[in-house]
Amino acid sequence: MHYINCYSAYTVVNVDMRRRLGINYNRIQKELARLLILFVGLSAPLSVYARSPEDISISNRSMKELEERLAEIDTELQHLASYSLRSGIGSIGYRSSPLPVVDAEIPEWVSITFDREYTVDAVVLVPTLWRHREKGFIDDGFPTAFKVISGTDENTNGTVIAEFSDAGRHLPRIAPLFITIPETSMSWIKIEASGLSKRAYDDKEVLQLSELLVFSGTENVALRQPVDSRTSGEFSSGAWRQQFLVDGSVPYLMDAAGEDQSLAYISERGKRPELTLDLEQAYPLNRIQLHAVDQSDTVPQAFAGDLGMPRHLVIQGSNRADFSDAQTLLDFRWDSIHETGPLMAWRIPETICRYVKIIAEESGDPVEKNSTLHRIGFAEIELFSGGLNAALNKKTLEAESLKKRGRTPIALTDGLNLYGRILPVRDWMEQLARRHDLETERPLIEAELNRRYARQKTNLNRMYIVAALLLFGIGIAVLLERLVHMRQLAQIKERFAADLHDELGANVHSIGLMSDFAQTTLGSPDHTQKILSRIRALSDRTGTAIRHFSDMQEDKELYLGLSEDMQRAAQRITARFEHDMTIEGDEYLKKLKPRIRVDLFLFYKECLVNIYRHSEATRFATHLTATASEVVLTVSDNGIGINSPDTPLPRALKRRARLLRAKLTVETPKSGGTSITLRLSRHWKPRTGQIYET
Numbered sequence: 001m002h003y004i005n006c007y008s009a010y011t012v013v014n015v016d017m018r019r020r021l022g023i024n025y026n027r028i029q030k031e032l033a034r035l036l037i038l039f040v041g042l043s044a045p046l047s048v049y050a051r052s053p054e055d056i057s058i059s060n061r062s063m064k065e066l067e068e069r070l071a072e073i074d075t076e077l078q079h080l081a082s083y084s085l086r087s088g089i090g091s092i093g094y095r096s097s098p099l100p101v102v103d104a105e106i107p108e109w110v111s112i113t114f115d116r117e118y119t120v121d122a123v124v125l126v127p128t129l130w131r132h133r134e135k136g137f138i139d140d141g142f143p144t145a146f147k148v149i150s151g152t153d154e155n156t157n158g159t160v161i162a163e164f165s166d167a168g169r170h171l172p173r174i175a176p177l178f179i180t181i182p183e184t185s186m187s188w189i190k191i192e193a194s195g196l197s198k199r200a201y202d203d204k205e206v207l208q209l210s211e212l213l214v215f216s217g218t219e220n221v222a223l224r225q226p227v228d229s230r231t232s233g234e235f236s237s238g239a240w241r242q243q244f245l246v247d248g249s250v251p252y253l254m255d256a257a258g259e260d261q262s263l264a265y266i267s268e269r270g271k272r273p274e275l276t277l278d279l280e281q282a283y284p285l286n287r288i289q290l291h292a293v294d295q296s297d298t299v300p301q302a303f304a305g306d307l308g309m310p311r312h313l314v315i316q317g318s319n320r321a322d323f324s325d326a327q328t329l330l331d332f333r334w335d336s337i338h339e340t341g342p343l344m345a346w347r348i349p350e351t352i353c354r355y356v357k358i359i360a361e362e363s364g365d366p367v368e369k370n371s372t373l374h375r376i377g378f379a380e381i382e383l384f385s386g387g388l389n390a391a392l393n394k395k396t397l398e399a400e401s402l403k404k405r406g407r408t409p410i411a412l413t414d415g416l417n418l419y420g421r422i423l424p425v426r427d428w429m430e431q432l433a434r435r436h437d438l439e440t441e442r443p444l445i446e447a448e449l450n451r452r453y454a455r456q457k458t459n460l461n462r463m464y465i466v467a468a469l470l471l472f473g474i475g476i477a478v479l480l481e482r483l484v485h486m487r488q489l490a491q492i493k494e495r496f497a498a499d500l501h502d503e504l505g506a507n508v509h510s511i512g513l514m515s516d517f518a519q520t521t522l523g524s525p526d527h528t529q530k531i532l533s534r535i536r537a538l539s540d541r542t543g544t545a546i547r548h549f550s551d552m553q554e555d556k557e558l559y560l561g562l563s564e565d566m567q568r569a570a571q572r573i574t575a576r577f578e579h580d581m582t583i584e585g586d587e588y589l590k591k592l593k594p595r596i597r598v599d600l601f602l603f604y605k606e607c608l609v610n611i612y613r614h615s616e617a618t619r620f621a622t623h624l625t626a627t628a629s630e631v632v633l634t635v636s637d638n639g640i641g642i643n644s645p646d647t648p649l650p651r652a653l654k655r656r657a658r659l660l661r662a663k664l665t666v667e668t669p670k671s672g673g674t675s676i677t678l679r680l681s682r683h684w685k686p687r688t689g690q691i692y693e694t
Contacts, residue, residue: 058448066452070445073438080438081423081431083174084255085129085137088295088305091338093128093210094245095141095199097231108143108207110229111190112246118216119185123148123162124429125177126211126250130200137174138200141208144171145195148179150186158190167195175436176213176250176429189214189222211250218387218426219287222246223347239338248345254291254428255419262416264293265407266308266377273376274359275412276397279383279390282319286350287384288330289425292342293377294418304337308377310360317353321397327351345425356383356391377407379417387424389415511535534572562589562597563624566604570622573608578619585626591692592631596660596680600633603656607635607676610650615639615674630681631691638673642666 058066096108130140144167151158161181164170170177191212196205214222227242267273293308295301315330316323329348334340360376383391396409415422423431515535563583570579583589592600604622611620617639625632649666653676657664662680669675680691 058444063449063452066445066449070442070449073442073445077435077438077442079257080435081257081428082255083432083435084253084419085174086251086253086342087299088301088303089337090239090305090341091241091244091247091249092239092251093126093208094212094227094229094242095128095240096207096229098204098206099231106230107192107194108196108230109190109192110207110209110212110227110242110245111188112212112214112222113188113226113228114186114214114221115225117152117185117187118214118221119183120150120189120214120216120221121181121183122215122426123179123181123189124211124213124215124433125179125191125209126213126429127173127177128208128210129174129251132200139171139173139197141197141199141206142171142173143191143193143195143207144197146191146193148181149190149192150184150188151190152185152187158188159184165195167197171197173436175432178430178433209245211248212245213425213429215426218424220248220345220425223248223287223345238336241338244338247339247341248289248343248425249341250343250429252432253342253419254417254423256421256423256428256431258420260416261418261420262379262411262414263407263418264291264308264377264379265409265411266293267375269375274357275376275381275409276358277356277381277383277391277394277413278321278397279354279356279394282352282354283383283385283390284350284352285317285329285348285356285383285385285390287345287347288315289343289345289380289382289384291379291382291417291422292340292344294342294379305340306337308375309334309340310376312361314359314361316357316359317351318355318357319353321355323355323357326357327353329353329356343425378412380415380422381412382422511539560590560597562592562601565601566622566624569601569605570608573605574612574620577611577617580619580621581624582622583624588626588628588631588692589624592626593691593693596631596691599656599660600631600678600680603653603660603678604633604635606650606652606656610653611635611637611639615641617673630679632680633678634675636669636673636675638671641668641672641674 061069094110096110099106099108125142127139127142129137132138143164145165146163147160148162149158150161161184162179191207191209193207196207198204199206199208212222213220223246224243225246227245229242267275292305295303295305295307311334313330313332314328315332316326317329318324318326329351330346332346358376358381381391382389391413392415394413396412398409563586566583567581570581589597608620611617615637617637620635620637623632623634623636649664654664657678660678660680662678665677665679667675667677
């Protein structure tokens with residue numbers, strides 16, 4: 001796999017009340033909904049910021065996808081090897097010499113030549129690390145732009161198999177850079193850096209690498225192969241050497257996931273300690289890996305890193321238990337502590353053998369008088385055949401004699417170290433690179449989720465405000481409805497009282513008058529009978545009015561012939577008075593709304609009753625004019641008039657005028673009497689805007 005890229009309410013109101021109140025609640029709902037949308041719209045981000053492709057990829061995912069991805073990352077990280085960095089003394093790797101200014105444009109390079117042609121499918125660059133006082137460990141001198149070029153003996157110019165030009169895509173990092181490539185045959189490989197970074201301690205641009213691994217399957221074919229470079233580096237010894245680029249030593253301890261662990265074996269002090277392994281069958285061995293005894297976890301360490309590692313190590317292989325046919329697989333002498341490390345690996349000529357003996361030779365060097373150098377021990381011994389560890393779970397022949405408290409020879413081949421399971425080097429590098437990618441992606445996802453959570457919180461707070469406003473609006477609407485409803489009830493009560501007074505009062509008054517007439521006509525049976533019939537009819541009508549007066553206002557047929565009804569009322573109530581009636585615009589009177597028609601008629605009846613009772617008049621006149629814009633009713637008499645401006649108007653007239661929302665004027669002409677004018681126009685009907693039916 002190529003691990004370069006980062007992963008990337010509303011209350012229902014009674015319908016009749018809506019009609020009665022004249023309030024458009026649908027409009028109120030729409031306005032409140034619009035207000036809600038406005039507040040929600042404010043939740044959009046108020047600023048725009050530049051984002052990387054990884055940010056854009058992450059921002060395009062839903063919150064559920066991001067949360068699931070975060071959970072996947074956390075789960076996967078639990079199963080990956082961790083960055084456990086080495087301490088103490090050891091090899092660091094390769095460092096180029098700083099280039100002169102005149103040569104700054106010439107690419108720095110380093111190359112490895114293999115012993116033969118291999119089919120390669122992965123290249124790993126391990127950075128050198130620097131301890132920063134604020135940031136902790138950081139990469140140091142890792143190229144910002146480089147090419148990976150490979151070739152064969154015939155293709156000396158080589159072919160670019162990978163290229164990195166954007167440092168932001170792979171830096172910063174302390175993990176290996178794992179580059180997967182298509183299977184490519186090569187006999188050499190070159191890293192050509194066109195962009196260098198500055199080393200930490202003096203800000204000079206150099207190329208630094210801790211290790212370069214080239215994998216053909218699980219085999220690191222670059223291990224201990226010849227290295228060449230444009231510059232030999234500042235140091236030919238010490239912790240910086242060209243050959244340290246391929247010595248198999250990296251700045252990490254193998255710390256695999258899992259709880260299993262094993263305490264490394266180390267022998268008792270002796271003159272010539274040795275270990276013999278029985279592989280139980282013959283294997284063609286081609287690689288040896290030794291995991292050094294874990295040094296103390298104290299700070300500082302108790303040992304320099306050479307505990308259990310003899311200065312002269314010999315490994316022999318044989319197919320016979322007595323090693324009569326022994327062949328030397330490895331003869332390793334180290335002169336500097338930089339040549340050892342937690343993991344030491346060697347490629348050896350393929351040799352078939354069943355038994356392997358590891359011997360700590362004495363060299364006679366006076367420095368070896370130190371008794372710690374006469375001990376041998378390892379956390380794990382790995383003997384590879386075709387990419388598989390043939391020594392895994394195999395036994396040590398001297399197991400009983402080598403037992404030591406807390407440290408047994410079984411630990412040499414149990415596949416475990418102090419931190420957990422021993423991993424194949426390729427898997428180890430791949431897991432560390434994978435951890436880097438996941439730990440780079442995780443904060444991006446976490447930051448995006450935090451942004452969205454913050455935005456959700458803001459939206460939620462705004463929704464609370466909107467909800468409060470909605471509740472407040474609903475409360476105001478309900479309160480307004482209640483107030484208007486109470487006002488309407490008062491108006492209805494007033495109307496009922498007016499109707500009872502004006503309609504029934506006038507009828508009762510008429511019945512009384514006709515009863516008086518009946519008494520004066522007792523000597524004339526025909527007249528008496530006629531008056532009694534009229535009394536009876538008026539009584540029936542009054543009873544009907546009493547039964548139906550509550551919906552009298554909605555009866556569209558009532559007083560449809562307004563002029564005739566007014567004439568009959570005048571004859572009935574003021575029969576003894578001279579009466580002149582003039583009606584103009586009868587076609588408009590027929591178009592009056594039922595309620596207007598009823599109220600106008602009842603107002604007129606109340607005027608007649610008041611003339612009869614209080615005016616002491618002998619004559620009155622009625623003038624009713626209807627036009628397209630107004631209705632004017634004037635009733636005048638020749639009575640005593642209003643004696644004083646302070647004399648109040650009859651309450652019944654003012655009440656009926658108020659119900660009609662009409663203008664009422666009362667005048668006393670110079671000729672005497674009283675003139676009452678009721679003016680009903682569109683101007684006085686703001687609720688409906690009209691007094692006529694259309």
